Amino acid sequence: MPDTFGASRPATLRFALPCELSQVHQAAQTAHRFLMEQGCNEEILTACDLAFVEACNNAIKYAPENARTQTVSVEILCHNGDLELRVADHTRGFDWPEKVELPPPESESGRGIFLIQSLMDSARYLRGTGENILIMRKSRPSPGVKTKPRAAMDNDWLITGLLEELSFSYESLSAILRYSAGQNKAGDLIKFARGVLGDLSGVVGAEWFVFRTVQNQSRLDVLAASESALDMGSIVFRGENSDAEFLEAQVAASQQPLWFDETRELADADPLRLKPRSHGIVYPVFVGENLTGTLTLGKNLKRGASTPAGELAFTSSQTNIIGTFAQFLAIQIVNARIQEEQVTSRIIARELEIAGSIQRSLMLKELPQLPGFEIAALCQSAQQVGGDFYDVLKLTDDTALLVIADVMGKGVLAAMFAAILRAVLRATPELNREPAALLARVNQILFDELSGVDMFITAQLAFVDVKARRLVVGNAGHCPLLVADDSGVKSLSPEGMPLGILPDAVFTSETVDLPPNCRVLLYTDGLTEAMGAGGERFGQERLADWFNENRGRARSAGELQEELAGRLAQFQVKTRLNDDQTFLIMTG
Amino acid sequence: METEMETEMKLQNDGATLRVSAVAELSAANANSFRDETRHAFGQEQRNIEVDLSQTTAVDSCGLGALVALHKTTSSRGGVLRLLNPTPPVQQILELTRMHRIFEVINQ
Numbered sequence: 001m002p003d004t005f006g007a008s009r010p011a012t013l014r015f016a017l018p019c020e021l022s023q024v025h026q027a028a029q030t031a032h033r034f035l036m037e038q039g040c041n042e043e044i045l046t047a048c049d050l051a052f053v054e055a056c057n058n059a060i061k062y063a064p065e066n067a068r069t070q071t072v073s074v075e076i077l078c079h080n081g082d083l084e085l086r087v088a089d090h091t092r093g094f095d096w097p098e099k100v101e102l103p104p105p106e107s108e109s110g111r112g113i114f115l116i117q118s119l120m121d122s123a124r125y126l127r128g129t130g131e132n133i134l135i136m137r138k139s140r141p142s143p144g145v146k147t148k149p150r151a152a153m154d155n156d157w158l159i160t161g162l163l164e165e166l167s168f169s170y171e172s173l174s175a176i177l178r179y180s181a182g183q184n185k186a187g188d189l190i191k192f193a194r195g196v197l198g199d200l201s202g203v204v205g206a207e208w209f210v211f212r213t214v215q216n217q218s219r220l221d222v223l224a225a226s227e228s229a230l231d232m233g234s235i236v237f238r239g240e241n242s243d244a245e246f247l248e249a250q251v252a253a254s255q256q257p258l259w260f261d262e263t264r265e266l267a268d269a270d271p272l273r274l275k276p277r278s279h280g281i282v283y284p285v286f287v288g289e290n291l292t293g294t295l296t297l298g299k300n301l302k303r304g305a306s307t308p309a310g311e312l313a314f315t316s317s318q319t320n321i322i323g324t325f326a327q328f329l330a331i332q333i334v335n336a337r338i339q340e341e342q343v344t345s346r347i348i349a350r351e352l353e354i355a356g357s358i359q360r361s362l363m364l365k366e367l368p369q370l371p372g373f374e375i376a377a378l379c380q381s382a383q384q385v386g387g388d389f390y391d392v393l394k395l396t397d398d399t400a401l402l403v404i405a406d407v408m409g410k411g412v413l414a415a416m417f418a419a420i421l422r423a424v425l426r427a428t429p430e431l432n433r434e435p436a437a438l439l440a441r442v443n444q445i446l447f448d449e450l451s452g453v454d455m456f457i458t459a460q461l462a463f464v465d466v467k468a469r470r471l472v473v474g475n476a477g478h479c480p481l482l483v484a485d486d487s488g489v490k491s492l493s494p495e496g497m498p499l500g501i502l503p504d505a506v507f508t509s510e511t512v513d514l515p516p517n518c519r520v521l522l523y524t525d526g527l528t529e530a531m532g533a534g535g536e537r538f539g540q541e542r543l544a545d546w547f548n549e550n551r552g553r554a555r556s557a558g559e560l561q562e563e564l565a566g567r568l569a570q571f572q573v574k575t576r577l578n579d580d581q582t583f584l585i586m587t588g
Numbered sequence: 589m590e591t592e593m594e595t596e597m598k599l600q601n602d603g604a605t606l607r608v609s610a611v612a613e614l615s616a617a618n619a620n621s622f623r624d625e626t627r628h629a630f631g632q633e634q635r636n637i638e639v640d641l642s643q644t645t646a647v648d649s650c651g652l653g654a655l656v657a658l659h660k661t662t663s664s665r666g667g668v669l670r671l672l673n674p675t676p677p678v679q680q681i682l683e684l685t686r687m688h689r690i691f692e693v694i695n696q
Contacts, residue, residue, distance in 0.1 A: 046676075049646070061616060104685070114685065115685065
């Protein structure tokens with residue numbers, strides 16, 4: 001297939017000028033130079049110069065005060081024998097008169113439109129929202145390099161018609177431009193892409209499209225397709241096991257557009273096999289120098305028809321439109337992604353900040369102590385702040401309620417439930433000596449709120465009486481409590497469901513004696529679930545063994561806390577903390 | 589009396605006629621100041637204005653508007669506005685807008 005792609009592109013000049021009359025002269029010179037480079041003769045130059053100046057003057061003179069900061073954008077296209085000058089303005093717009101007449105001689109204004117109309121072959125003023133565009137056309141004598149065949153000329157007229165149609169949809173184009181400022185969700189983006197590509201297909205006469213975007217610099221994923229069947233999985237265009245022979249992969253790898261028709265042989269699993277009797281183009285889409293994706297547009301061939309030799313599915317003008325749309329879409333995608341990432345990361349950061357401060361406020365600065373006993377605790381937060389907390393409620397001189405809990409879930413909600421649980425426990429002093437009854441009451445109070453958001457809390461309450469050297473333990477689905485003394489380690493795990501599972505859950509309690517040199521450990525599963533370098537868990541056994549090592553030695557709770565924290569840190573030296581790790585140690 | 593204006597044009601009194609020359613361009617950017625400066629320099633006793641357009645490379649519709657305004661000024665005193673030696677592009681726009689029939693255009 002001949003590669004006429006690059007050769008038939010119109011020469012284009014685009015620039016913007018500040019909304020000031022004094023800038024028009026320079027802009028006109030820029031336009032003049034460009035047109036001269038394109039080989040326009042003196043007559044054409046004079047006409048274009050003046051029409052251009054008039055168009056710019058109007059765009060500037062009638063711009064409302066608040067639009068003066070916006071530039072006037074100019075586009076000049078030069079294609080074979082045809083020139084097109086476009087000047088976009090931000091004025092309120094006006095109705096281009098159906099018949100342009102010369103104003104009476106004594107009138108000091110009103111000749112601009114007349115001049116434009118007289119100097120150019122055609123002028124059309126398209127009104128949009130916030131922006132209007134004046135399109136002026138002039139044909140110039142062909143430089144005589146080559147005369148185009150008649151058929152091609154007809155085709156060009158067809159394209160001109162299409163271009164006009166495109167221009168007529170300026171309202172929707174400006175809607176698209178406006179939309180780009182507002183949308184920032186992935187779902188919106190897909191819908192948006194489908195809308196834009198649907199419009200594009202209509203304009204260039206394509207019957208189907210697939211737009212793929214580059215992921216991980218090696219994969220093409222479908223973002224939008226004209227039909228669900230075309231929404232086929234990923235294509236790998238780089239690296240091992242790449243689908244290098246697929247058309248879209250070839251385009252992504254070569255970064256060159258590729259034409260195809262029904263005679264092209266497609267690899268076995270090429271998704272474009274779904275459209276065997278069609279012709280079209282696979283177009284690489286860039287933002288700056290980076291490949292953002294591929295856009296495939298195709299037309300179906302009628303039964304028995306075939307693509308005439310040397311003919312491409314789309315004309316050069318259509319291909320230009322395809323390129324413009326694809327580029328526009330790609331920029332929107334890149335912008336939307338950046339925006340989305342920024343929004344998401346800001347929200348997460350803020351949420352974690354809030355959760356973190358709630359959680360910190362729950363931790364006691366100084367733990368109450370009991371005579372003859374010592375209490376120490378530690379709460380290490382993972383990056384994603386969770387709902388771990390501990391508490392020590394001093395009841396009398398000799399008694400206290402030890403609390404450890406883990407609210408399932410992360411973030412603000414978990415931290416809030418932790419705060420609520422703490423408050424409820426402190427507000428129910430009459431049951432503080434009976435952990436099982438207290439858990440039942442707390443469960444009743446919190447059930448509706450917890451189940452309403454599908455959350456639950458595991459908790460362990462231990463009432464300690466140092467005078468009686470006795471411990472009463474109640475458990476709501478929490479990991480066991482360890483008690484160690486000279487005879488070994490005991491694990492206590494009385495029956496009980498997590499809070500928030502059943503409205504009338506029943507809890508039991510267990511009572512143990514606290515002999516001299518005893519140690520009590522309350523912890524959350526973040527400890528036993530802690531992961532080592534090889535993927536192994538810290539585990540309950542390792543924890544119980546460590547707790548037992550200290551048998552027969554008088555150790556303070558503070559020492560043990562530091563030692564356990566050290567062990568955990570060592571164990572996780574190569575891995576990241578992925579859950580809160582909280583524990584409370586009492587010795588006595 | 590000779591003044592150099594912001595627009596770099598020259599204004600010269602010659603009896604009943606005010607001569608304006610060295611106008612580089614007559615466009616939206618300077619049309620109003622051109623009109624006002626010329627009117628300002630136009631003495632009470634004068635009747636005609638002569639604008640030398642031999643160095644004027646471009647005139648746009650606003651420039652024409654300014655010329656129309658000066659034409660009215662001179663007419664009100666029974667005088668004329670003369671345009672001297674317009675360059676081809678300027679001549680073209682004058683013809684296109686039929687202004688060459690209103691103003692007195694002199695090619696010397």
